Amino acid sequence: MFESLKIWQTVELGTNLTIANDFIVALRKAGVRIETWAEEMIRHPAFTVSSKKKIRLTAPTVAELGFIQRTPLEHVYRRGNELRLLLCPAEAGLKLRLQYLDQPIGETVHIAMVPIFDLDEECKGIFSLKCDAEGPVLNVTSGLPEHQLQPEDRVVFALPPV
Numbered sequence: 001m002f003e004s005l006k007i008w009q010t011v012e013l014g015t016n017l018t019i020a021n022d023f024i025v026a027l028r029k030a031g032v033r034i035e036t037w038a039e040e041m042i043r044h045p046a047f048t049v050s051s052k053k054k055i056r057l058t059a060p061t062v063a064e065l066g067f068i069q070r071t072p073l074e075h076v077y078r079r080g081n082e083l084r085l086l087l088c089p090a091e092a093g094l095k096l097r098l099q100y101l102d103q104p105i106g107e108t109v110h111i112a113m114v115p116i117f118d119l120d121e122e123c124k125g126i127f128s129l130k131c132d133a134e135g136p137v138l139n140v141t142s143g144l145p146e147h148q149l150q151p152e153d154r155v156v157f158a159l160p161p162v
Contacts, residue, residue, distance in 0.1 A: 005083065007159060008059040011095040014052035023094045027138060030098055037125060037140040041116040042094070050089045056159040057096065058085065059109055063151035073126075074145035076155055080112055085157035088113045093127030096156065097138050103131040108139075109154040115143025 017023050020042045027034055034042075041047060062071055065079045077087070093111035103109075108130040115124035125140035141147065149155070 005058040005060060005085070005159070007056045008156070009057045009096060009100065010054055011057065011092050011099065012052070012054050013050040013089060013091050013095060017094075018049050020047060023091075026098060027094065030101060031135055032097055032101075033135065033137045035137065035139045037123070038127060038138045041090070041125060041127070041140060044116050046116045047090050049091050055088070055092060055161075057088070057092065057156050058159055059154045059156045061151065062149045062153050062155065065155070068151055070148040070150060072145060073143070073147045073149060076149055077112060080155070080157045084160055085112070086160060088156060088158045090114070090116060090127065092158065093129070093156075094138070097127075097129050097136065100129060101136050103129060103136055105131050105133060107131055107154070109156055110141050110149065112155050112157045113143075 017026055023042055024039060062076055065076060088111050090113050108128055111127040113126050115126050117124045124143045126143040128139045128141040130137045130139050
């Protein structure tokens with residue numbers, strides 16, 4: 001199964017955007033709407049920038065991971081781990097949002113990552129990228145282990161380095 005997971009996108013981390021405000025400015029300049037909770041996650045101290053490196057991403061659907069009904073996020077992550085897929089650094093979701101501006105309307109992809117709390121430390125979430133009639137959006141999906149994903153939902157994992 002691992003061999004069948006194709007490289008979907010490649011993102012470069014640790015480059016010209018080094019602090020939260022850099023990302024927010026770049027996203028807005030690119031015409032991306034940033035939902036409030038997503039901006040709070042970017043500004044949270046747990047959001048960090050990686051050292052300079054490229055990572056390869058794959059984006060299977062929950063069904064392609066073997067689940068035919070609504071499935072808890074923790075099961076999706078566990079299956080990804082079994083397939084030697086890696087969680088993405090949070091920065092990868094923002095870099096991906098900046099380069100995936102031609103996302104089809106109606107599509108949502110979730111970034112497999114360690115969840116980040118909002119600024120009130122009440123809710124934790126993972127970045128999600130969606131596109132609606134108004135354009136690309138940086139959003140947040142619950143990062144709770146029991147949060148249910150649909151079989152058609154796409155989840156972005158990092159592929160192991162070669």
